[in-house]
Amino acid sequence: MQEAPFVLLMLTDSLTLAFRADVLGLAFLTLALLMWTAVGIYALRYKDHQENNGRFFAFYLLTLVMLVGLSLAANYVTMYLFFEMMTLCSVPLVLHNGSAEASSAAKKYLFYSIFGATLGLLGLFFIHAYSISSDFLPGGVLDAAKIAGNEEMLRTIAFLAVMGFGAKAGLFPLHAWLPAAHPVAPSPASAVLSGVITKAGVFCIIRVIYFQFGAAFLRDTWVQRSWIAVALLTILMGSLMAFREKRLKTRLAYSTVSQVSYILLGLFFLNEAAFAGALLHVLYHSILKDGLFLSAGNILYQTHLENVEELKGLGRQMPRTLGCFAIFSLGLTGIPPFAGFLSKWELAAGALSSGLLPYAWLAPAVLLISAMLTAGYLFPIVIHGFFPGRAYRSEGPDTGEAPVAMVGVVGALAAATVVLGLFGAPILKFFLDLAGTIFL
Amino acid sequence: MMSGYWIPIAIFLPILGGVLIPLIGFSRAKTREIYVLSVVLATSLLTAGLMIAPPEGAVSVVSITRTIDIAFYVDGLGTVFGVLVTFLWPLATLYAFEYMAHEHRRNTFFAYYTMTYGLTLGIAFSANLITMYLFCELLTLVTLPLITHTRTKAAYVAGVKYLIYFVAGATAAFVGIILFFVNGGGLDFVPGGLSAGTVDMAPGILGASFLLMFFGFGAKAAIFPVQDWLPSAGVAPTPVTALLHAVAVVKSGVFAIARLTYYSFGAAPLEGTLVQKIALSFAIFTILYGAIMAWKEVHFKRRLAYSTISNLSYMIFGILLLTPAGLVAGLLHMLFHGIMKIALFFVAGAVACQSGLHYVTDLRGYGRRMPRTFAAFTMASLSLMGVAPLCGFMSKWYLAQAAVARGGVYAYLGLGALLVAAVFTAIYLLTIVLRAYFPQKGYEAAGRPEAKDPGLYMQIPLGIFALAVVLLGLFAWPVAEWIRSAVAGTFI
Numbered sequence: 062m063q064e065a066p067f068v069l070l071m072l073t074d075s076l077t078l079a080f081r082a083d084v085l086g087l088a089f090l091t092l093a094l095l096m097w098t099a100v101g102i103y104a105l106r107y108k109d110h111q112e113n114n115g116r117f118f119a120f121y122l123l124t125l126v127m128l129v130g131l132s133l134a135a136n137y138v139t140m141y142l143f144f145e146m147m148t149l150c151s152v153p154l155v156l157h158n159g160s161a162e163a164s165s166a167a168k169k170y171l172f173y174s175i176f177g178a179t180l181g182l183l184g185l186f187f188i189h190a191y192s193i194s195s196d197f198l199p200g201g202v203l204d205a206a207k208i209a210g211n212e213e214m215l216r217t218i219a220f221l222a223v224m225g226f227g228a229k230a231g232l233f234p235l236h237a238w239l240p241a242a243h244p245v246a247p248s249p250a251s252a253v254l255s256g257v258i259t260k261a262g263v264f265c266i267i268r269v270i271y272f273q274f275g276a277a278f279l280r281d282t283w284v285q286r287s288w289i290a291v292a293l294l295t296i297l298m299g300s301l302m303a304f305r306e307k308r309l310k311t312r313l314a315y316s317t318v319s320q321v322s323y324i325l326l327g328l329f330f331l332n333e334a335a336f337a338g339a340l341l342h343v344l345y346h347s348i349l350k351d352g353l354f355l356s357a358g359n360i361l362y363q364t365h366l367e368n369v370e371e372l373k374g375l376g377r378q379m380p381r382t383l384g385c386f387a388i389f390s391l392g393l394t395g396i397p398p399f400a401g402f403l404s405k406w407e408l409a410a411g412a413l414s415s416g417l418l419p420y421a422w423l424a425p426a427v428l429l430i431s432a433m434l435t436a437g438y439l440f441p442i443v444i445h446g447f448f449p450g451r452a453y454r455s456e457g458p459d460t461g462e463a464p465v466a467m468v469g470v471v472g473a474l475a476a477a478t479v480v481l482g483l484f485g486a487p488i489l490k491f492f493l494d495l496a497g498t499i500f501l
Numbered sequence: 502m503m504s505g506y507w508i509p510i511a512i513f514l515p516i517l518g519g520v521l522i523p524l525i526g527f528s529r530a531k532t533r534e535i536y537v538l539s540v541v542l543a544t545s546l547l548t549a550g551l552m553i554a555p556p557e558g559a560v561s562v563v564s565i566t567r568t569i570d571i572a573f574y575v576d577g578l579g580t581v582f583g584v585l586v587t588f589l590w591p592l593a594t595l596y597a598f599e600y601m602a603h604e605h606r607r608n609t610f611f612a613y614y615t616m617t618y619g620l621t622l623g624i625a626f627s628a629n630l631i632t633m634y635l636f637c638e639l640l641t642l643v644t645l646p647l648i649t650h651t652r653t654k655a656a657y658v659a660g661v662k663y664l665i666y667f668v669a670g671a672t673a674a675f676v677g678i679i680l681f682f683v684n685g686g687g688l689d690f691v692p693g694g695l696s697a698g699t700v701d702m703a704p705g706i707l708g709a710s711f712l713l714m715f716f717g718f719g720a721k722a723a724i725f726p727v728q729d730w731l732p733s734a735g736v737a738p739t740p741v742t743a744l745l746h747a748v749a750v751v752k753s754g755v756f757a758i759a760r761l762t763y764y765s766f767g768a769a770p771l772e773g774t775l776v777q778k779i780a781l782s783f784a785i786f787t788i789l790y791g792a793i794m795a796w797k798e799v800h801f802k803r804r805l806a807y808s809t810i811s812n813l814s815y816m817i818f819g820i821l822l823l824t825p826a827g828l829v830a831g832l833l834h835m836l837f838h839g840i841m842k843i844a845l846f847f848v849a850g851a852v853a854c855q856s857g858l859h860y861v862t863d864l865r866g867y868g869r870r871m872p873r874t875f876a877a878f879t880m881a882s883l884s885l886m887g888v889a890p891l892c893g894f895m896s897k898w899y900l901a902q903a904a905v906a907r908g909g910v911y912a913y914l915g916l917g918a919l920l921v922a923a924v925f926t927a928i929y930l931l932t933i934v935l936r937a938y939f940p941q942k943g944y945e946a947a948g949r950p951e952a953k954d955p956g957l958y959m960q961i962p963l964g965i966f967a968l969a970v971v972l973l974g975l976f977a978w979p980v981a982e983w984i985r986s987a988v989a990g991t992f993i
Contacts, residue, residue, distance in 0.1 A: 072890055073978040076898065142889040149888075152935070159942030167939075168932065175927045179920050182887075186898075186916070190905040 066135035066196060075195060078142065081135035083197075084495055088340070089264050090132035096257050096347055097125050099470055103355055104249035106466040110362050111247050117157055121250070123150040124258070131261055136195045137185045137273060144181065144229075144265055148174040151258060154250040155242045166241040173228050173238040180225025181265065187218045188273050197268055200501035201275020212278075219274045220284045224291075226269065229262025231318040232325060233295040239318050240302070244310035248358025251310060255317040256351040260343050263324050271499050276331040281417070288329040289420045293427045295322035300434035307368050309357050312438055313350065319431060320346050320393065326424060327408045333500050335411025337492035342404035344488065345392065348481065349401055352389040352474035356382050359463035359471060369442055376447035379462050383446045385475035390439035392478045395432045400478045403485035405432070503551055505560035508573040511547040512623045515540055519615035523608045530607070534598050537611050541594050544618060545587040552580045552587075559628035559689075569688065571635065572628035576690075577987030578764070581832050582625040582756045585839050589748055590618050592962040593843065597740035599958035600850055604738060610650055614740070616643050621749045624756065629688040630678050630765060633757060634671070637718065641667040644750060647741045648734055659733040666720050666730040674717025681710040681765070690760060693993035694767030707766070708776040714761050715780055721754025723810045724817060725787040731810055732794075735802035739850025742802055747809055747842035755816045755835055759828070763991040768823040780821045781911045785918045787814035792922035796929045801849045801861050804929060805842065808885070811922055812838045818915045819900050822907050825985070825992055830899035832984050837884075837892040837973055844881040844966035848874050851955040851963070856948030861933050863947040868937035870946060873954045875937050877963040882930035884970040887923050892970050895977035897923070 066079040108114045127150055130143035156167040189195055192202040208215055228235030243251045270276065279285050299319025306312040324346065327339025359382040360366055376383045392401035405428055412424035462468060481488065518540035527533035552575060559574035597614060601607050620640045627633035649660035682688055685700040695702065720727040734746050762771065771777050791811025798804040819831025851874050852867065853859055868875045884891035900919060904912040954960065973980065
């Protein structure tokens with residue numbers, strides 16, 4: 062039985078700002094806090110590379126505050142409030158370096174986020190009118206008597222609300238802001254944008270599907286099929302765009318678009334195995350993507366190089382950073398025993414066992430193709446970095462490896478990749494048990 | 502309970518007080534300020550008393566014929582509008598003192614400005630259609646010199662436009678009133694309108710008279726296609742645009758629509774009719790039109806004017822849903838929007854006054870130059886955008902819930918329009934905030950270098966409004982319940 066939520070504010074007799082710490086919320090909160098701390102330590106060293114640090118750290122921390130509120134929200138309106146505030150607090154991070162490009166990226170971010178949040182608001186309006194309770198309850202809160210005759214309309218609303226929150230998660234077609242905004246932010250900000258803030262969109266989608274509408278209401282409907290189709294499209298599109306992209310941080314941003322849709326795919330299959338795989342990938346991807354962005358940060362800090370082609374032979378100068386980059390690449394591609402393999406495996410298993418044709422076999426196929434593309438857009442960086450070939454002549458000055466603190470954080474993330482990969486099974490079991498409590 | 506005769510006294514006090522200003526001919530600003538503020542405060546206190554202890558029944562001031570008279574009363578709906586007006590007028594007057602310090606012919610300005618207060622109260626407390634019509638006309642005439650005050654070419658063009666729209670609107674409204682009256686409709690305002698009596702009006706007549714009055718009085722509420730006077734009116738001094746065109750004139754239009762819909766016609770006779778659909782369609786279109794035009798517009802005050810056009814139609818949409826929830830929601834937004842929009846206009850005026858700047862693209866870095874001003878702007882913007890738990894979110898919430906509860910194509914279209922407009926609202930307000938606080942590297946601040954936060958007469962109202970959007974958001978529920986009880990009995 063769930064504990065009663067803590068009501069902070071009663072806005073009307075049915076609309077409250079309330080908080081509750083359930084397992085899912087606490088898990089997400091823990092992830093956010095850990096990643097924020099790791100990247101924060103990194104940022105304290107990286108900050109010598111940038112100006113206006115007071116402003117940067119103020120909004121860095123404020124965004125975390127909003128994430129805390131989001132994780133612990135007990136109902137839709139509270140979650141929506143903190144979701145909007147999180148967007149507003151993270152815009153200054155994108156704007157930070159004051160360039161025209163940053164300004165334009167921030168406007169794009171704002172527009173897409175607000176548009177998406179407004180679709181989420183649409184969901185709130187209808188859920189409130191058609192539910193038994195405005196709280197998050199496993200299995201959903203729809204009132205069978207009230208919704209009678211309006212099921213199709215509510216399914217459409219669910220579709221739109223999830224697509225709206227999906228904007229934050231980089232789901233097609235509201236993904237275009239991500240490749241613009243993530244690269245232009247300072248590297249620590251890019252890391253948390255890709256690694257954690259996208260997962261806030263995922264979290265909201267979990268709440269909306271599983272705790273408001275209920276999986277049973279949406280299983281085997283056109284809504285579920287459309288979602289899966291869009292997620293598969295995003296996975297492929299993101300991987301292809303990453304493959305073609307020359308700028309390192311933009312390549313990583315497209316990779317995020319693709320990878321977060323792995324997570325969404327798992328959520329959309331509406332079964333326990335896929336769900337657990339999705340949550341495991343939330344954890345793995347955060348670590349891997351934060352690691353990749355912070356490595357890119359190291360490279361920027363030391364050499365000011367932005368493009369992939371310029372990184373030939375970097376391995377001589379920055380062996381530790383590139384070594385960690387190699388580990389993250391192996392993980393993201395899904396090579397055992399690194400973090401990233403088990404989550405993909407479970408996602409594929411969940412898809413196959415769902416019985417939803419043709420997606421049951423199409424999804425694993427797409428995951429496989431995407432893995433090959435991932436290898437294609439990550440491995441060459443490592444290979445050319447360590448083995449530039451005989452014709453290579455080093456051009457820039459040898460500025461050496463990045464400062465210890467920064468390399469240390471990246472190394473810690475690489476170590477986590479290995480450890481969490483080796484010990485993935487107990488973590489997966491935790492998520493499977495969690496899934497058991499949500500799928501009623 | 503106060504005696505009924507205080508009602509015309511409250512209305513005519515500021516009118517008389519205003520007329521006396523050019524006759525006395527104040528030569529020192531300080532003396533004039535004391536006089537005007539005294540008149541305004543006295544009126545507000547008197548009106549507050551009337552609304553707390555309302556007289557029973559109507560008081561007839563002039564009988565034109567046996568059945569037609571000029572009469573006033575204080576009822577729930579009038580109180581809702583009255584509260585907004587009485588609260589805002591003293592604050593707006595303070596603001597006007599500072600703003601007009603560098604303008605000319607201030608005696609005439611404050612004469613008309615103060616008279617407008619009385620006329621607006623006259624609309625709020627009208628007891629029948631003829632009285633409301635008369636005071637709406639007088640409002641147009643008395644606010645016209647305020648629009649043309651600066652005597653520039655643009656001001657005269659705006660004035661002519663203003664006059665044409667409102668004379669046309671007045672004619673339409675008058676024809677509608679006549680049509681309604683000769684076919685058995687009562688001139689007196691009664692909760693429930695036609696439902697309260699036994700009149701059986703032909704649907705064609707009912708519809709035609711309603712539409713004539715709707716668009717006639719609705720010209721003040723800037724509904725499409727009679728909205729174009731409002732952006733041009735931005736050429737007036739900001740106290741005029743802020744108070745009159747974000748509060749008094751436009752809300753009079755919305756109030757008039759609410760009054761005639763529920764107290765002359767009634768919800769039941771109009772429910773499901775073609776004219777309801779027509780009215781809703783125009784409101785829904787205007788919501789989108791205003792929001793998109795605001796987004797495209799770069800002149801600061803005109804952007805806010807288009808925003809007002811959009812928001813007024815939120816109110817009209819709520820009112821024309823013809824459900825109790827819809828009416829309450831529309832009136833709630835009337836109150837909350839008045840406060841948010843007057844705050845935004847006051848900022849635009851303060852910026853223009855201090856820096857000479859009129860375009861939003863010039864406001865780079867002004868968050869640092871005028872910190873308190875832009876702090877107020879940010880609060881009002883967040884509220885208007887619909888960030889919980891500020892008051893703008895709450896009124897949108899009520900509107901959305903009313904729409905979802907009613908259901909049907911028009912309600913859902915309206916809801917969609919509301920949400921699309923919300924996206925544009927966020928963009929056209931936040932871009933100003935972002936530009937003010939996060940200018941690009943190496944920017945140069947535009948406008949007069951000595952620009953800074955304005956004086957106390959402007960800062961105090963801004964501070965009060967910034968606080969109000971928070972408090973009203975937290976206490977939106979009691980306010981909505983108060984409105985609900987104020988309009989109880991209108992659904993028969």
